[in-house]
Amino acid sequence: MSALDKKSEKINEIILITQCEDGSPYIAPFGVRKREDLILIAPFKPSTSLDNLLSGRIATINTTDDVRVFAGTLTGRRNWLVEDKKGALILQSTLAYQLLKLEKLEDDNQRPRLYFKVIKEEVLNPFQGYNRAQAAVIELCVLVSRLHMLPIEKITSEMGYLRIAIEKTAGDNELEAWSWLVEAIENHRAQLSGKSIV
Secondary structure, three states: OOHHHOOOOOOEEEEEEEEOOOOOEEEEEEEEEEEOOEEEEOOOOOOHHHHHHHHOOOEEEEEOOOHHHHHHHHOOOOOOOEEEEOOEEEEOOOOEEEEEEEEEEEOOOOOOEEEEEEEEEEEOOOOOOOOHHHHHHHHHHHHHOOOOOOOHHHHHHHHHHHHHHHHHHOOHHHHHHHHHHHHHHHHHHHHHHOOOOO
16 A cells, blocks of 8 residues: 555645646645645646646645535536635635645656645634534545546445435535535436436
8 A cells, every 4th residue: 555545644625726728727626645844736647737736837725614616616616716816826715725836746647646845825714614514515525526436336325424414514505515516426327327317
């Protein structure tokens, strides 16, 4: 097992905003790891985020408690307001951000490892923590990002358990994010069965 795959390793779920060749922002959820004084990001190939990260253009980690951004970007909803804050690309809902610079690359055919130095960071608003529904949305996001890697039965089973937290603690934002993810799973299930959802 590689160091990247350690099950006990702490992974922080964040929103990464990179800059495309045309200058537009590209928003994607990522799990990132700390490696001493560097941040490790390991995108799967192929990836727009990977292309942008390797280009040396702007890359900013955004911490937000608006889970709609996580669910939205996974389900094709990328039209979130982004501003350029003195070189850092930040969401309107960002609580804190870190501007990154690529320091080291370990190439791999499937999942290269990119190590970044934080060159600027700022806390804009305090993070109050995720409630159970927000945590459930994040967990379902991870499953949706692996729809083509995991059996649909496993995803359905875990979604059933996560739904308990949604039913008990979700607000409007969490319910909207959850509905987008459920729709993505149902569309995937329909594709597997040869049906189509209109």
